[in-house]
Structure formats: C-alpha cells, structure tokens
Amino acid sequence: MAKDMTLFWGFGSPPCWRTMIALEEKNFQGYNQKLLSFDKGEHKSKEVMDINPRGQLPTFKHGDKILNESYAACMYLESQFKSQGTQLIPESAAEQALMYQRMFEILTFQQKLYDVVYYEYYVPEGERLDSALKRNKEALTAELQLWENYLQKMETGSYLAGKKFTMADVVGFPVVAYAFHHGLSEERYPKLTEYYNLVKERPSMKATWPKDWQENPQGTDKLKDL
Amino acid sequence: MAQDMTLHWSSGSPPCWRVLIALEEKNLKGYNQKLLSMEKGEHKGKETLDINPRGQVPAFKHGNNVVNESIAACLYLESQFKSSGNKLIPDSAQEQALTYQRALEALNLQQRLADLAQYTMRVPEAERHDSAVKRNREALAAELQIWEGYLQKGGPYLAGKNFSMADVVFFPLIAIILRFGLSQEKHPSLTRYYNQVKDRPSVKATWPPHWVNNPPGMDMLKDL
Numbered sequence: 001m002a003k004d005m006t007l008f009w010g011f012g013s014p015p016c017w018r019t020m021i022a023l024e025e026k027n028f029q030g031y032n033q034k035l036l037s038f039d040k041g042e043h044k045s046k047e048v049m050d051i052n053p054r055g056q057l058p059t060f061k062h063g064d065k066i067l068n069e070s071y072a073a074c075m076y077l078e079s080q081f082k083s084q085g086t087q088l089i090p091e092s093a094a095e096q097a098l099m100y101q102r103m104f105e106i107l108t109f110q111q112k113l114y115d116v117v118y119y120e121y122y123v124p125e126g127e128r129l130d131s132a133l134k135r136n137k138e139a140l141t142a143e144l145q146l147w148e149n150y151l152q153k154m155e156t157g158s159y160l161a162g163k164k165f166t167m168a169d170v171v172g173f174p175v176v177a178y179a180f181h182h183g184l185s186e187e188r189y190p191k192l193t194e195y196y197n198l199v200k201e202r203p204s205m206k207a208t209w210p211k212d213w214q215e216n217p218q219g220t221d222k223l224k225d226l
Numbered sequence: 227m228a229q230d231m232t233l234h235w236s237s238g239s240p241p242c243w244r245v246l247i248a249l250e251e252k253n254l255k256g257y258n259q260k261l262l263s264m265e266k267g268e269h270k271g272k273e274t275l276d277i278n279p280r281g282q283v284p285a286f287k288h289g290n291n292v293v294n295e296s297i298a299a300c301l302y303l304e305s306q307f308k309s310s311g312n313k314l315i316p317d318s319a320q321e322q323a324l325t326y327q328r329a330l331e332a333l334n335l336q337q338r339l340a341d342l343a344q345y346t347m348r349v350p351e352a353e354r355h356d357s358a359v360k361r362n363r364e365a366l367a368a369e370l371q372i373w374e375g376y377l378q379k380g381g382p383y384l385a386g387k388n389f390s391m392a393d394v395v396f397f398p399l400i401a402i403i404l405r406f407g408l409s410q411e412k413h414p415s416l417t418r419y420y421n422q423v424k425d426r427p428s429v430k431a432t433w434p435p436h437w438v439n440n441p442p443g444m445d446m447l448k449d450l
Contacts, residue, residue, distance in 0.1 A: 065323035124361075
C-alpha cells in the first residue's frame with residue numbers, strides 16, 4: 001500500500017506537513033518520498049511537473065491517483081482507509097459539522113499567516129509597502145484572537161473540533177506550529193500555546209516534525225509583536 | 227430535516243451558490259433561507275452574525291450545527307444525507323481521488339479570481355499598483371488555461387462521467403467568470419462544460435435571481 005505512494009515535499013510548507021501527518025495517522029510508513037528544494041527550483045522539475053502541472057509541493061500520488069491538494073490527500077486517505085489508524089472524521093453530526101467548519105476555516109488562517117510571514121515571497125519588491133504589511137499583521141492578529149477564543153470556549157485539553165483529535169487538527173496544527181515558529185507570543189496566546197504543546201507530543205507530529213527546524217529551532221520573530 | 231436548516235445567502239456569490247446546489251442535489255427543500263444584499267451590508271446584520279461571527283455569507287446551520295465555510299457545508303450535507311438525492315462523492319478510488327483533487331484545486335481559481343475582481347475592494351487606493359493588477363490578470367488567465375486543459379482531455383464533468391462535488395464547487399466560479407465576459411471562443415472546453423452543467427435541475431433551480439433577465443453589468447474579463 002505505502003509502496004504505491006509517492007510524495008514530493010519541501011521545507012517551509014504547511015501543506016506538505018499536512019499530507020505527511022495524514023499518512024502517519026493512517027499508519028502509512030515506508031512510502032516513497034523525495035525532499036526537494038524550493039530555493040533551487042526543484043518543485044518545477046520534470047518529475048514533479050509530470051504529476052503536478054502546477055509545479056507545487058506537496059505532489060502526491062497513490063498508484064495512478066493524483067492528490068496534490070493537501071486537503072484532498074487527507075480526505076482521500078481517510079475515506080479509503082477508514083478502519084486503518086486513527087479515525088479522523090467523527091461519526092456524530094454535531095462533531096462532524098464542527099470538524100468540517102474548523103478544517104476549512106484553517107484555510108483563512110493559513111492565508112493570513114502567509115500574508116505576513118511570506119510577504120516578501122509573494123509581493124515583488126517594487127510593490128511592497130509598510131502600510132500593506134501592517135494591515136496584513138492586523139488581519140492576522142484578529143484571526144489569531146478568533147482561534148484563541150474558539151479554544152478558550154472549550155474544555156482544557158481540547159482539540160480544534162472538540163475532545164478528539166480529528167482532520168481539523170491534521171490540517172490546522174501545522175499552521176499553528178508555523179505561527180509559533182515565527183515568534184508568536186506564548187503569553188498573549190495561552191490557549192493556542194496549550195493546544196500546540198498538547199498536539200506536538202503526538203507520535204505523528206514527532207515523526208514528521210520539520211527537520212529544518214531541528215537544526216534551526218529559532219525560526220524568525222516576524223510575529224513576536226502580534 | 228430541511229426545516230431545521232437555515233441559510234443566509236447572496237445572489238451570485240459562488241460560495242453561497244455551492245451550498246444552494248448541494249441542498250438541491252441532496253433533495254433538501256423547504257429550508258429556511260434569507261437572501262441578503264452584500265452591497266447594503268446585510269451580511270453584517272445581527273441575524274447573520276449570530277450564525278457566522280465572521281459576518282460572511284454563506285451562513286448555514288442545521289439545528290445547532292453551524293457550517294459556514296461553503297465546501298465544509300457541502301461535505302457535511304453529503305456525509306449526513308449520503309443516501310438522499312445524488313451521490314456527490316463517488317465510492318471508487320479512482321473517481322473519488324479525482325473528485326477531491328479537483329474540488330480542492332478549484333480554490334486556486336477562486337483565489338485568482340478574487341485577487342483580480344476584488345482588488346479595488348481590498349487594496350486601499352494609495353497602495354494600488356498597475357503591475358499588481360497585471361500580475362493578477364496573468365495569473366487568472368494561466369489558471370483558466372489549466373482548467374481548459376482538464377476539460378479538453380477529460381469530461382464531460384470534472385471528475386469524469388458523473389457530476390460530483392468537484393462540479394458543485396467549481397461551476398459557480400466558471401459561471402461568474404463567463405458572466406464577467408470571458409471569451410467563449412478562446413475557452414471552448416470551459417464553455418462546453420458551462421453549457422452542459424447550466425441546465426442541470428439543481429443549477430437551474432438555484433440560478434442567481436439577479437442574473438435572470440439582467441445582462442451582466444461588467445465585462446472585466448473579456449480581454450483575458
């Protein structure tokens with residue numbers, strides 16, 4: 001099964017991390033994987049483009065089934081291998097609704113994070129403005145407070161969608177982890193910190209922890225004033 | 227069932243239209259619904275904020291289950307009402323993979339469209355650059371070429387022979403893009419797809435009311 005899977009991935013990518021977490025949670029180890037360098041443009045190489053004409057990472061296939069979008073890979077793996085590993089989509093309507101809702105809200109959180117942390121990557125030098133970055137930081141701050149609030153309203157030790165670890169955490173934890181990696185204040189966001197400390201101990205997280213962070217745990221301080 | 231559901235929506239908004247289509251496809255009729263004018267800021271009214279604190283549409287709930295994100299709502303409805311109406315997520319691994327892949331890929335198109343169509347709304351006047359608008363136009367054009375390619379090679383629906391969740395997510399985007407004047411001659415496969423899907427009962431039943439008998443007010447994409 002895992003032998004029929006191939007993942008091309010790179011450092012600095014929450015979506016890559018997601019797909020790797022999902023594979024671990026569903027007990028797929030030993031899949032074919034290749035670490036590529038964005039800086040060297042390896043995400044635009046022929047072997048990636050043959051599977052993913054967008055030239056993006058993650059690029060993932062299972063046999064002849066291509067699932068490059070990280071959420072698509074997560075949902076496919078859960079659906080096809082429901083009884084294997086962790087059950088990532090809850091059964092009850094109420095739990096499921098919250099799970100899907102948070103799962104897709106994470107995309108908003110991710111975009112606002114990128115708008116700050118990857119500002120220089122996305123915006124050409126001639127177009128960069130302090131006022132724009134300031135606005136992006138304000139938007140991210142509001143988003144962070146929303147998530148802090150969500151967690152505050154739940155019992156201690158809760159995951160994003162309730163008492164159990166679900167797909168919302170598979171897709172969401174990398175975004176939270178990246179926020180802390182870029183200097184988010186633990187004092188100002190105690191609930192997000194609690195969540196981060198809870199989930200980072202999970203075997204699937206430890207197995208897939210970004211190797212580039214192990215060498216350089218400090219990251220940046222782009223978010224320290226938020 | 228549907229009586230326990232409430233949807234706040236706006237005419238022509240692709241995320242809203244997705245949920246409307248999904249409800250029809252799953253035979254869920256008679257839900258409580260409220261048509262709001264985004265122009266008048268009605269999506270920031272108390273009733274909507276009570277469901278969606280983000281002050282956005284769609285705002286959707288089923289009993290106490292709130293699912294505002296459009297794809298989330300569609301997936302929830304498919305999962306909860308699997309045996310009702312049409313199956314939107316195929317069982318076979320091959321079709322399922324392609325359904326999930328295209329459904330999520332559609333968000334790239336949504337982003338490229340928003341970057342261009344909402345540029346003046348999102349970017350204060352003093353910060354706008356012609357170079358940014360040009361970049362956004364080129365990105366949208368390139369994105370549309372990708373979809374033209376998918377429909378040229380495959381079809382008639384995004385995941386193959388059958389209408390699926392991928393079409394529920396994607397169709398409202400292509401419909402609004404064509405309404406904004408995209409050249410049908412330059413995008414024959416996308417046009418063929420549009421003409422095929424627009425006659426589907428769920429799509430006809432939920433066609434944006436202010437589009438009916440109203441010619442498009444803008445043609446910003448005609449030269450793309």
